[in-house]
Amino acid sequence: MNKKDAGELSGVKEIARRAGVSAATVDRVIHKRKGVSNKTRDRINAIIAELNYQPNLHAQRLASRKVVHIATLVPESSDETSFWVGPLKGIEEAELEVMQYSVKVHKYFYNQNNKKSFVKQAKAILKARPDGVLLAPSFMEESVHFVEDCEAQGIPYVLMDSDIPGRSNLSYIGPDLYQSGLLAAHLSSYLLQEGDKVLIVNISKEIDNDHHLLRKEEGFRAYYKEHGREGIIIKRDIHQLDHASIEAGISRELQRNRSIRVIFVTNSRVSAVAAYVQRLPQKVILIGYDFLKENIDYLHDRTIDFLICQKPQQQAYKGVMALYQHIAFSAPLEKVHYMPIDIITKENFSSYEK
Amino acid sequence: MNKKDAGELSGVKEIARRAGVSAATVDRVIHKRKGVSNKTRDRINAIIAELNYQPNLHAQRLASRKVVHIATLVPESSDETSFWVGPLKGIEEAELEVMQYSVKVHKYFYNQNNKKSFVKQAKAILKARPDGVLLAPSFMEESVHFVEDCEAQGIPYVLMDSDIPGRSNLSYIGPDLYQSGLLAAHLSSYLLQEGDKVLIVNISKEIDNDHHLLRKEEGFRAYYKEHGREGIIIKRDIHQLDHASIEAGISRELQRNRSIRVIFVTNSRVSAVAAYVQRLPQKVILIGYDFLKENIDYLHDRTIDFLICQKPQQQAYKGVMALYQHIAFSAPLEKVHYMPIDIITKENFSSYEK
DNA sequence: AAAATTTACGGGCACGTGCCCGTAAATTTG
DNA sequence: CAAATTTACGGGCACGTGCCCGTAAATTTT
Secondary structure: OEEOOOOOOOHHHHHHHHHOOOHHHHHHHHOOOOOOOHHHHHHHHHHHHHHOOOOOHHHHHHHOOEEEEEEEEEEOOOOOOOOOHHHHHHHHHHHHHHHHHOEEEEEEEEOOOOHHHHHHHHHHHHHHOOOEEEEOOOOHHHHHHHHHHHHHHOOOEEEEOOOOOOOOOOEEEEOOHHHHHHHHHHHHHHHOOOOOEEEEEEEOOOHHHOHHHHHHHHHHHHHHHHOOOHHHEEEEEEOOOOHHHHHHHHHHHHHHOOOEEEEEEOOOOHHHHHHHHOOOOOOOEEEEEOOOHHHHHHHHOOOOOEEEEOOHHHHHHHHHHHHHHHHHHOOOOOOEEEOOOEEEOOOOHHHOOO | OEEOOOOOOOOHHHHHHHHOOOHHHHHHHHOOOOOOOHHHHHHHHHHHHHHOOOOOHHHHHHHOOEEEEEEEEEEOOOOOOOOOHHHHHHHHHHHHHHHHHOEEEEEEEEOOOOHHHHHHHHHHHHHHOOOEEEEOOOOHHHHHHHHHHHHHHOOOEEEEOOOOOOOOOOEEEEOOHHHHHHHHHHHHHHHOOOOOEEEEEEEOOOHHHOHHHHHHHHHHHHHHHHOOOHHHEEEEEEOOOOHHHHHHHHHHHHHHOOOEEEEEEOOOOHHHHHHHHOOOOOOOEEEEEOOOHHHHHHHHOOOOOEEEEOOHHHHHHHHHHHHHHHHHHOOOOOOEEEOOOEEEOOOOHHHOOO
């Protein structure tokens, strides 16, 4: 680690020297503040372009006396699913990393089965006027509303886990749900023998509003349609989340159709299905979603064969970081950032990075 | 973005105030320099612990007048495989990110088929005395030697892509090769019907020295051994890299054994196998390694069914960054950091993050 | 043409840390 | 016990940027 060759100055001072002005004037040009004659401004801008000046982020952040406020709005983790523990960890990881640099993260939570709680929290955020918002939308109509309010107030926001269909021009970090369904279909296609059937299972209180499930199912069906084998798909919607209802739904389908060999559960509730499937005499292949304790347990004893996962923790982490970079350093917000689609099996789950 | 509530000081100055000394003295304690009485040192250390003081990295980096030199030693990308383009990109990505902060990355390359070139480059690095080294080892004996020299000179180093078997206590970022073979076996097990066989293909000039291939094969075999089905495995080593030799090797096995249904190629040369398999009348399932243009093309037309991949670009990026963090901020070097094992198919390759 | 205002710019401090240099006080040496 | 040396500490500048404040010069108003 050698000493730096000192001597020539760099950054704003170097620009100032070349332009024959003071650093303060260069600063005014960079920040587009007034108080500089057009002539000087042009001269300085030319030099900035010529040197391809990039500000030193360390110095910038150090000198800035601003506190950045970021608000996050995600579901609280419930008994029904521990999925949201992951994103929360991601948020906290990011928080820990940036908090010593004058950034505050304000965490808001809503109940996934309760629209009102979402609206209430959204209102609270708007009142607090943060510098940026990370949102995991669940209730489509209300989410659209909230996002519009943010735009009206000029608050940048990032969506995660699920986008809002039909709306472009916003920043999204999360899975490509359609591709994810396609992939599940591709995987399952290898496992089917002549005459076998596939059962798609949607488990949600509001399936019709659940963009997540619907989009995955679309992708899944699209694959078999492309291959002219739509006929082998059977589908079952289950609107109650308790184990008894789920078991009843699945067992009915299995009795009705003996040749079901693969079950594709479109979300993380796959463990509830596994609890039933485990007790069956015949082997049924189970494909589901998300790296959760309860799912991994069934993966471990091979009741669940594949889990598809999209790094929920990293999603949230990246969401917060992207916002921070955008606000603090005016870095551009990527329009869409699809997370990789990971396939987890008994063999590789131990090295899976959340 | 509000103004920060000014008033109370923070960092070193706050510690100094509480201890009733100057900031310079605190600084001496932090950096373990002499010139402080034991009494004062203890008092200051207590306060540091109490406040859980973490230095401001922005200020630290800004104030430091050191230039950090990092050397990287990886294979040059050849006609035979474009694999090393990925890691190189990762290195350059990291370089771009840190170069404005007084970090210089010096890139050295060797020819994978030429031990001497490796030794020569290694020597050149030692002579340049960098602050850290990122190494992708190929020739085991020579790599061990190089690593020992680094240790002797006190230069921290990180291995990537392949570790050195039997040596612990070094930093490694890359795949868990054994697990990777296990996973391939698990995948393949779903695709086999009664009576089918699996063909393992190793393609390398120095198979016996190639830790990569051997370790993957071990994992693969272990899976079938565990399930009492070792008998279905057939193996073929191919020592020449040209297409004709590869084709000859594969076709011989296929003729000898008509029930081969799955071919597992233990490295990125799978595309050469695909070129042959594509022309066969029957469908053979192909599993191979690495996200390369030539492999993706065959994935796209479904000649290759699965590619296993371990984010080569990210490996290199993380390697450089880990070194930088370690040297510049004396962050700890993780002993082992296994990259996730990703399964790439036609459906998900477009969202794969290298 | 003098006064009031606006424009255009420079000086200088602050952010938190690293580190050189100067100097009283403590200790060792003659 | 004075002189030489060592120890223990404080002062202060630098890193590159942000931004407040002061002030000549240019422009407008009376």
